[in-house]
Amino acid sequence: MNIKQRIIGLLSEFEKGKYSNILLNEYFSKNNLSKGERGFITEVFYGVIRNDIYLNYQLEKRTKSIKKSWIKNLLKISIYQATFMDSDDKGIAWEATELAKKKFGVPVGKFVNGVIRSYLRDKDEEINNLKSEDKLDILYSYPRWFYEKIKKEYQENTESVMISLKKIPYMSIRVNTLKYSEKEFEELLKSLKIDIIKKLDTIYYIDSGVVLHTAEFKEGKIIAQDGSSYLAAKILNPLPDEKVVDTCSAPGSKTAVLAELMNNSGEIYALDIHQHKIKIIEENLKKLGITNVKPIKLDARKLKEQGVKFDKILVDAPCSGYGVLRKKPEALYNKNMVNVKELSSLQYEILESAAATLKTGGELVYSTCTIFSEENTDNIIKFLNNHKNFSVLKFNLPENVNGHFDSVGGFLIDYTEEILDNFYIIKLRKDFE
Structure with missing residues (x-):
């Protein structure tokens, strides 16, 4: 299955009311994917959810209505890639067009191609206009009330706060010292070819969630936990x-x-x-x-x-x-x-x-x-x-x-x-x- 089709399926399940983190963890546990595939799915899946206001804004400017959720999510994925990832714009348009043609036929493929190319032509101007018109809430996908609240509390740091809260998170794991040691965990990470991004006492931020499917996790030697909640305790x-x-x-x-x-x-x-x-x-x-x-x-x-x-x-x-x-x-x-x-x-x-x-x-x-x-x-x-x-x-x-x-x-x-x-x-x- 094409990796974008996988993401479209996940977004469809999310729209039915499932929690994003639980949905993604369950999907990875049931599907054998490479580290790169998991990373790409994670970034795009969460990216579309994080930037939903901006993506809908751009689609509404270019379409009257999109009845098929599959097409809408394909367009959202494509616009997200073109805006927030280091991607080839022509490749994005081509792949989306081909996926739409295979599933719904040539006319739908042409429609998808037209919407994406329209956005690509206007992208830079659109972003500049949103900044100059005090519409950072749309650009960074926040409810207007939240944007006004951030401005009030953080003033000149408003944009930095908004960007920060949209960053891609890393998996965080804590070593249960009642059963395991940091040395043993670091050896496990080496064997799985997982890199350590940051370490805080017994909390490790790593670049893969594969450890959640290991015997060490099932046996309670390690636990998923963020460093912030750890610090409170x-x-x-x-x-x-x-x-x-x-x-x-x-x-x-x-x-x-x-x-x-x-x-x-x-x-x-x-x-x-x-x-x-x-x-x-x-x-x-x-x-x-x-x-x-x-x-x-x-x-x-x-x-x-x-x-x-x-x-x-x-x-x-x-x-x-x-x-x-x-x-x-x-x-x-x-x-x-x-x-x-x-x-x-x-x-x-x-x-x-x-x-x-x-x-x-x-x-x-x-x-x-x-x-x-x-x-x-x-x-x-x-x-x-x-x-x-x-x-x-x-x-x-x-x-x-x-x-x-x-x-x-x-x-x-x-x-x-x-x-x-x-x-x-x-x-x-x-x-x-």
Whole structure:
């Protein structure tokens, strides 16, 4: 099967409501493809989703309507290649025309050829016009409200932020030190001819997802996890024999980091509001060989009602997810500022409930995988104003992690970071009751 036909099929499945990352991982596990083929499919599949607003804008300018989804996706792929990849324009037009002719006949092939050639003639002028007319939201495929919000918060860095969130992500894998070593993992990568892009402690950013289909992954020796979420757990720094709670723990990857740091001793409560996610946590932790965790179905807002006190608490709160758009680009199109404000309120409720269960002298990390102040700095300012018995603790970050500290001492892994997810982390201490 032609590789573009494969991508068209994947886009069709995505349009039916499947999550992009799950869809792609399942496809690769069922199809024997070369490293180059997987790389090309990944880039184009995610690229079309990331740039959907721009691609639709260009098609609407050149066609009245396209009834067949197959043709529309072929055109989107072609325009994406011509705009965002180092591709041969004539080759793009020729291949798309031939694919359309074989599937639907000569007239459809001519239609496809005409649309693509029209775009290729106008491409440079189109891009320049969008920039000069303050339509970066269309050029970089963002809802207008999101663009205005970025402009307000990031001002002269707006375009850099928008470009950053559309970059192609790398696979990130963490070594489970309870079962495996970094040396052993690096030997595995060599045997699979996989390159290391960046290393952060036991987190490896690599240029292939083949490791997800190895025995080492199935046996829990390695786990898929981003460095940002790893850092949130590491910065909490739980000690052996402490009592810890992870308030929003599914699927359990941050809980696993906590367990490793505690040498599988002490006690961790892993909370989630959904029973099916509790089962996922249990399955994942069992595979990783973790035994000091108690998964509990509980709304974290009700934690303070349980009468338990903790030494350390991780509040990785539910958020809008705008810091992980590289990996989940569809999140951009299904939320708005109303959702951001609703999530901000939920985050604050969880934080306040968790804080009430912290022992005097205990420490808490609040984190989100988003970039907006409502869910990050604003929530912390509100919390500190209402809880004078809490203070912000300083913490260190690896030198190869980029971002900035905000006005209250929280760190945002931001658009200046090329590899890790954008992520907000702040550490608090309860000084007195």
